[in-house]
Amino acid sequence: MKHTAPLLPETIIERAKKLNSTLISDALGNTGSMDYKVKPVSPEFKVVGTALTVDMRAGDNLFLHQGIYSGSEGYVLVADGKGHTENAYLGELMVGAAKAMGLEGIVIDGLVRDKEALSEIGLPVFAKGFIPNGPFKNGPGDINTAISCAGVTVVPGDLIVGDADGVVVVPKDKIEDALTKAEAKVTYEEKRLQAIASYEQLRKEQGVSEEDISRIAPDWLAEKMKQYGY
Numbered sequence: 001m002k003h004t005a006p007l008l009p010e011t012i013i014e015r016a017k018k019l020n021s022t023l024i025s026d027a028l029g030n031t032g033s034m035d036y037k038v039k040p041v042s043p044e045f046k047v048v049g050t051a052l053t054v055d056m057r058a059g060d061n062l063f064l065h066q067g068i069y070s071g072s073e074g075y076v077l078v079a080d081g082k083g084h085t086e087n088a089y090l091g092e093l094m095v096g097a098a099k100a101m102g103l104e105g106i107v108i109d110g111l112v113r114d115k116e117a118l119s120e121i122g123l124p125v126f127a128k129g130f131i132p133n134g135p136f137k138n139g140p141g142d143i144n145t146a147i148s149c150a151g152v153t154v155v156p157g158d159l160i161v162g163d164a165d166g167v168v169v170v171p172k173d174k175i176e177d178a179l180t181k182a183e184a185k186v187t188y189e190e191k192r193l194q195a196i197a198s199y200e201q202l203r204k205e206q207g208v209s210e211e212d213i214s215r216i217a218p219d220w221l222a223e224k225m226k227q228y229g230y
Ligand SMILES: O=C([O-])CC(=O)C(=O)O
Pocket: 061, 089, 090, 091, 092, 093, 094, 095, 134, 135
């Protein structure tokens, strides 16, 4: 049995909660996202926390059960279900237990069941879809080892950020840099949103001409388009 990685500092978690999956992926150079099929069971679900990993045999959730009772507040269970599509890895009982244990959420490369109950319980669960078939419970599997989950490497202790767009994994040694870059992107995007809104107002109230395009288009566009003769 391997030890659970220490929780990421609360300052890191609070900063990440003010961001979202897309800003963080931008900060990682358009990387970090799990397969696009991994989505929240309910679109309003969001999760930020420290990865606690589970490796499972395809279609078998024995180690996911154990993982739930190894967890506590601050951790997101990230389980490699090998993209298996014939059995669900969890349902309302396990999600209820995970919530009772204080876990922040569960991310699975695979399917789940009891969709309506999962939406009501409210613990953010991210998965590739739903199927009524239940899982086997024989193992083998592992807890707190490096896994590959839906196309991304997850090491225990990594930062997990999930929302309506999907799930992004930030390797431990890149967290500080990624958060700093994502925070700078927030400032940039706020300015862009303002420019876009002012242009719309100007167009409706006074009308605009071709020169006014520089008021709405991003600064880098004209320079990049020169090579194409624009
Ligand atoms: O059978 C299982 O292990 C999963 C399940 O149905 C539940 O959590 O409700």
